[in-house]
Amino acid sequence: MSAARAAIYVHLPFCPYICPYCDFAKWAYDGAAATRYLAALDAEIAAAPDVRGTTLFFGGGTPNTYEPAQLAALTARLRARFGLADDAEVTLEINPDLALCTGFAELRAAGITRLSIGVQSFVPDELRVLGRRHAPADVTEVVRRARAAGFENISIDLMFGVPGQTEVGWRQSLDAALALEVQHLSAYGLTIEDGTPYARWFAREPAAFADDTREADLYALAIDRLGAAGFEHYEISNFARPGFRCAHNENYWRNGDYLGLGVGAASYRDGVRSVHTRDRETYAGAALANAPIPGETERLAGDERVGEAIMLALRMREGVDTAAFRERYGVDVRTRYRSAIERMEADGLLQSGAAFVRLTERGRFVANDVCAAFL
Numbered sequence: 001m002s003a004a005r006a007a008i009y010v011h012l013p014f015c016p017y018i019c020p021y022c023d024f025a026k027w028a029y030d031g032a033a034a035t036r037y038l039a040a041l042d043a044e045i046a047a048a049p050d051v052r053g054t055t056l057f058f059g060g061g062t063p064n065t066y067e068p069a070q071l072a073a074l075t076a077r078l079r080a081r082f083g084l085a086d087d088a089e090v091t092l093e094i095n096p097d098l099a100l101c102t103g104f105a106e107l108r109a110a111g112i113t114r115l116s117i118g119v120q121s122f123v124p125d126e127l128r129v130l131g132r133r134h135a136p137a138d139v140t141e142v143v144r145r146a147r148a149a150g151f152e153n154i155s156i157d158l159m160f161g162v163p164g165q166t167e168v169g170w171r172q173s174l175d176a177a178l179a180l181e182v183q184h185l186s187a188y189g190l191t192i193e194d195g196t197p198y199a200r201w202f203a204r205e206p207a208a209f210a211d212d213t214r215e216a217d218l219y220a221l222a223i224d225r226l227g228a229a230g231f232e233h234y235e236i237s238n239f240a241r242p243g244f245r246c247a248h249n250e251n252y253w254r255n256g257d258y259l260g261l262g263v264g265a266a267s268y269r270d271g272v273r274s275v276h277t278r279d280r281e282t283y284a285g286a287a288l289a290n291a292p293i294p295g296e297t298e299r300l301a302g303d304e305r306v307g308e309a310i311m312l313a314l315r316m317r318e319g320v321d322t323a324a325f326r327e328r329y330g331v332d333v334r335t336r337y338r339s340a341i342e343r344m345e346a347d348g349l350l351q352s353g354a355a356f357v358r359l360t361e362r363g364r365f366v367a368n369d370v371c372a373a374f375l
């Protein structure tokens, strides 16, 4: 029997500095710790289940705190171990710190096909508030270097709802990203994560942060601006030029299987969701000892599995394909959730037909509330 297919995610958790809003599993770069972590990752890769990789995604943290040669070697190992096709989508998240953006030709030659740049803003004051250390002009230079090295699939992350952000500033960031002619854009609303410096700031001074109405206005601005520029709004926070959706993330939203490697990484295989410990030393110690990585595991079954699949599908422009859903989960969504669907259709949040249930434009603004009705 051939190995099951899964998207492969690899977490590289070191960063050149720590941003005050961030809740990811991440640490300030330390050479010895980064080397030990890479050895742990190697051990985990060797011991990983035999799956056939469809896409590969290096997230973080800041993956480009590692040297290009290290990333190229890691990519080669993963490609061989999981049998990725030559033309598989391989994404590397990068920080546009110019000192870390070298060796792009080596990365491209290693089969990395896509760069996702954590820009967040092109407005110097906003970058300062976010604790980001790059300048807007650095992003232009990073994109130039990437193109010169042969990257033709570049994504930029932007953030709205930043304290002090004006509509003019948000438009400036969107326009600057568009001017770089990238293929993909992610626009995320700032979320306040417990335990971060931003959470403490919010507790002291909530008025410094955008409220829901303001966030909705900024989100609407992004939808208008990017739509007018020819980007397809294919997922709540994601916009792509035709043919440039992120295949790796689409697999998540289609409730496909994925294998996560590294500290804090999540996996979903055969209806079982698991997540590795977020304690780096616990992770590294276990991986290097060839012991199971501590973490949590839960089997999603019945209504929970169905609700989760609907919630994920609704994030996408196409929504739930009801026939495919019935075949895969044995559930007729329109019958099972009739009253919730009718209520939200009446409120203008959902739209349904014989073959689909999807969010309306308005529904996308309150997607979490709509999705909650299916959980």
Ligand code: SF4
Residues within 6 Å of the ligand: 014, 015, 016, 017, 018, 019, 022, 023, 024, 026, 060, 061, 062, 095, 118
């Ligand atoms: S936002 Fe990105 S660069 Fe900043 S600390 Fe978090 S993972 Fe690191």
